[in-house]
Amino acid sequence: MNDYIIVGSGIAGLYTAQLAAQHNLKVVLVTKEAVEECNTRYAQGGIAAAIGEHDSPELHIEDTLVAGAGISDPAAVRVLCEEGPARVHELINLGVPFDTHDGAIALTREAAHSERRILHAGGDATGAAIETTLAGVVANTNVDVRAWTLATEIVLENGQAVGVRTLDARTGERGEVRAKRIVLATGGAGQLFQATTNPTVATGDGVALAYRAGAGVSNMEFFQFHPTALRLAGAPGFLISEAVRGEGGFLRNVAGERFMLKLHPDAELAPRDVVARGIAAEMVSTDADHVYLDVTHLPADLVLLRFPTIAKVCRSHGLDITKEPIPVAPAAHYMTGGVVTDLHGRTSVPNLFAVGEVSMTGVHGANRLASNSLLEVLVWAKRVIEAPDSLIEAPTFPQTTQAITMAAEADDTPFSRTALQRLMWRNVGIVREADGLGSALRQLVAWRDAQTEPTTVREYEDANLLVTATLLTYAALLREESRGAHARRDFTETREVWQRYLVLKQG
Template structure:
């Protein structure tokens, strides 16, 4: 990748509408909104989002929030489960922060008005794959994300935060290596915007829209990762893309998720012949980590010549199903499936990105003034495979940490911005290549990968990247440029890592190679060739034995 423009748009800052903030937050999911509430005490906070404030991934989250909140559980037990699921690449320090600080933030979320399912004065806790005990807080059965988003949006509306909706943030603005805010534009009018800020927090979520099948909504195009990389930040762990094992196998885009909690409540996975197959793949059966269940379903469907398997909860009474999973039950009914009577057709789909912008545990990206938290960031907390229901917990813990770091940055004075980039060269009119890119990702950078497929996909992504219409103030153009860049980075990382581990499976390197690959792969923002990566060693985790 010899050509990488510093900016994705051309904006004359002198003619742009300027907004001044102490802290600018890009994204409005759990990480961004919680960071905003925590940051409000430090100064003027602006929240920028591509669509309406509640249109991110958080409302789609069904399962819940994992936290050690009962006497039978502990942060140490949660840490062990997280480290085991992460396949040897979790940062123990990051996981320790997650599991020790997490319970307090869940309690604060309740204080802020989130209404979780209760029995009397006790939280009802669910169990999901790879968790040793019940520790999943949930709301309205299977609508946890929607309730969390509701509570946080309500609090933000009442706080001293300014919300800018339907604004596309295209690039970070830097002066001598320090981020001084961002440049973007109104998605409806194309009006250019200069968003000055002493601290900028990226909380833009993931990148599921890079795949032809995903649970992620339309806003998840990897914008924050691409923006940070162009600004000079490193990225890490991008080869680890989590494919959720059980999305509803009907014609939907994005796909409807069938929560891990369904298996946690006893649902069984059956193949085309009606045989339960998971015990043949892992002793933990349906409650094995997501990467193991996903590949088992892929293999079973391939072996039996079908495009799905069955998730069977019919042994449970109708009333129990409707009470615990009301949204899933209703959605299945709308597609002609009564899950109390017959199994649900399911198949894996792109769901979550373990990698992202490399940050320290205080959310600093390495570009002064630019912070990142939530799915866009990579602290090493998820390793090679995220433990179910740790994602919203990560948003809370590191959203709070990002706000604290932003507060420190607010003490600094901003330098004046002298110039901003013009388009790097003349560009052709925008041509929509997103469907082609998505299919390339699914076919070659998906559940099972090979060196040949990755190399072919990478070459195509680099071609697409060179052809992008940088300079055009159009949401689709900016998103496509970001998608092409991130697709190339993911494919490059997957090609470099010559082993299989967690969510990254190479059929040409099917074994885990701890001798050579016990570390986190980092890509630096330089012309992308074979020398532009490094492996940061990560100590292997030895789980405690009973």
């Protein structure tokens, strides 16, 4: 009997798998494409941890709670910030080559952090360095890695998760794997939107799997849009790291003006949601499809040392970032909500766990603090693996909202992934309002009701995107306020009555 089935091969899946292997547990890891194809690979900025001389977990806690805009779970935030430094040192011991300066780990600052606490590797290739290291570690264990294998359904018996059904992406063969515990580590859902920093595999699979199995899903309305994705033909969604602004980069409109100075005391280092909305508004007011991120005032050797990947990609498009500003625009980046878990990664379905971007631990609240995502993975993966079987008391979860029920009144636009992404970008993007959300929801329900049983990986992904899109849109329509990454034109203020989670469950 397998001890664990882990679904996904980003840092969440690989780190959880190697921890389980250290405990001599029998592990099957399934991932729908090659092991290295995941969001982790594209993470540039780094991983946050209070390891600096003048830093502390208490300062990290304070910054995280501020960014979370009033609905982070303080207990979860404390777990993250207090246990994070030890987890980062474990990554170092596994061989992740974090950058150093004068023999010490180099630390940088990112938006909304009060201290320099971001570890990075290869300048701006942190995700790739972590992914490569962990893949190598897992390859030298007894973990049964099954690439090109899509998890299509969670198998339930007597209300408990006992396995997953699978589809071989190359042969179409169906199968079933069973284990004592199932861990969802499937990442996010950036493919919901027309512009995203996420790879094509980010289709909300884990949220859809868990929701169909009866698990609670929450905070879906707080989808985070990264302020600065490269806006050049031929480079769709390439991320320009938060750390560029952390090192002193300025945002300028097409007239060369630093517009963030008038929008927030921290200017370019304001929380992500503030910067993303500021850029979007500036693009509208200047009738432009981009603004500029300018590092030409910084020493060229510093820029090239810290951001070699960004410089290389821009150079391949004829842009020298040491001499010319970088055209950027917001793009969908991170699914702050997800499958609700407790402090041990348990969902409301017995034996079903979730780790990483697919989960909603309560850490991020309404707006994730930059570089806390990789840290959350490490902390909760450790807690999942070390949660004893004797921990059998039922976890408590926030009160739920009823399942989505509405008439499927919509136009006759046929479903396609492109149509879905355009609809979500237009109606459920950076700033929302009731009419657009309601229209989008009706169209999504109509598409959902017209679906046939999926048979291919692409069709399963489309079905998962529709489930995830519907949950996000419904939650955004219900939350009649603006908070963190969720902004409403028709409810512009933050309202105390909404200082709570919206949890959705299948009826």
